[in-house]
Amino acid sequence: MTATRRVGTAALPLRSAVPIRCDAPSTIARDVLDGHLGYFVRRLQVWVFQDLIQTLATIDISPAQFSVLVVINANRGLSQAELATALAIERARLVRLLHRLEERGLIQRLKSAADGRRHALRLTPQGRAVLARARALAAQHERRLIERLGAKRHRMLLQMLRNF
């Protein structure tokens, strides 16, 4: 791996007499990036995630775990495959997510009597308690987001993105 490391760029003179403005341009041009919506969506998404992660960290819950708890609670007896497609994550990924939640006693996997393959997912009482706390924290996070965006913009964004 570390065989061909320091290659090229061996201080070649080229025309380095030209100043090339090595000093900071102070204001940095984003050029064509300004035309790409995805660029700004990503910046917002990073901010939101950062804030939500920190907020939920106080009860050791990740955003992904939070969404899992929410959806299980709202759809008792859901199977893992259904949950995976609902949250748009891979079955394989979900398995490990659920494993940690089960270890912590927040969820149960009950074997479905009707279909031997499926696991019916449920929250334990502790799971419901944690979810309640997570919800409060998430609401707190959302208020921070509204404050950051402005209530009007927040409302409009929610409306525009809801049915995507």
Added chain:
Amino acid sequence: MTATRRVGTAALPLRSAVPIRCDAPSTIARDVLDGHLGYFVRRLQVWVFQDLIQTLATIDISPAQFSVLVVINANRGLSQAELATALAIERARLVRLLHRLEERGLIQRLKSAADGRRHALRLTPQGRAVLARARALAAQHERRLIERLGAKRHRMLLQMLRNF
């Protein structure tokens, strides 16, 4: 790591006589998730990234690499630290990104004469050529996004998110 694996959930009867609706709820409730803007922002961001990744994959360029090329091109002689803060990525992360781009002969790291610590970043002619192709592909991707969102919504979103 694999010591305490198969624990709990040992088919405890509890009250599994209750039907708990093991069959698919067919329509899955997202519950409180519907009130969180970040949830929808994330879904959009995933879609955009997915599409952009696939689009740029034809020239073996990642979205991150694309943004690096764009910003270097628009700000010649930029230092790595400046570029990192401009793109909101870690200095450490940027080092490895630039390393690959340098290996491929797309960028140069020139030692700044004024400040021995800094590297002045530039695109090579090949780098500019690749950037031109990447731009065309990215524009193509953006058209797809506009088609997906509707021109009006796209324009409004861009306006609302630009100054975040």
Added chain:
DNA sequence: ACGACATTGTTGTCCAGGTCAACAATGTCC
């Protein structure tokens, strides 16, 4: 001029997530 301190690029390491292939158990359909 000297030393404390900051900055820059770099490397290593850890962890979370996404992706893919394979597999056993189970269900479905002809």
Added chain:
DNA sequence: GGACATTGTTGACCTGGACAACAATGTCGT
């Protein structure tokens, strides 16, 4: 009964983000 699909699971790989440490270099106060 046998071909096929689905479900949960595991293993492996790769990318990215986060953090600590470090050497080289620059800056600033005294």
